[in-house]
Amino acid sequence: MKRGWFCKLNQVILAVSIWPEGFNGEWSKLQIGDIEKMIRHLIGLILGLAGGLGVFFFAWGALQYLTAYGNEEKAQKGKNYLLWSTIGLVVIALSAALVTTLWKTLTNKESPTPLNLTP
Secondary structure, three states: OOOOHHHHHHHHHHHHHHOOOOOOOOHHHOOHHHHHHHHHHHHHHHHHHHHHHHHHHHHHHHHHHHOOOOOHHHHHHHHHHHHHHHHHHHHHHHHHHHHHHHHHHHHOOOOOOOOOOOO
């Protein structure tokens, strides 16, 4: 099966976004601190993408609801988007808080969440 340019671009973006600064591809020279940075960036990336999707679907649900113009089916669909995206955003916020608490407890360092990505 032939892969398109978009799949390759996604792989490159994901790989570059989790590599620590200064990493040149030599895995034998990685240190524990570098792996920790990779984990921090990966957690931040996942939570950031999930939060972005949650906000997008919230806005989409609001748009669906506001443009229903009396169409009950479309209004209900918009309400469902609003409800489930709100639940998703709450779950994402709680998971960020849990990850932050566990990270600080286990490593005695700052959190890996998007709230604090500085190394």
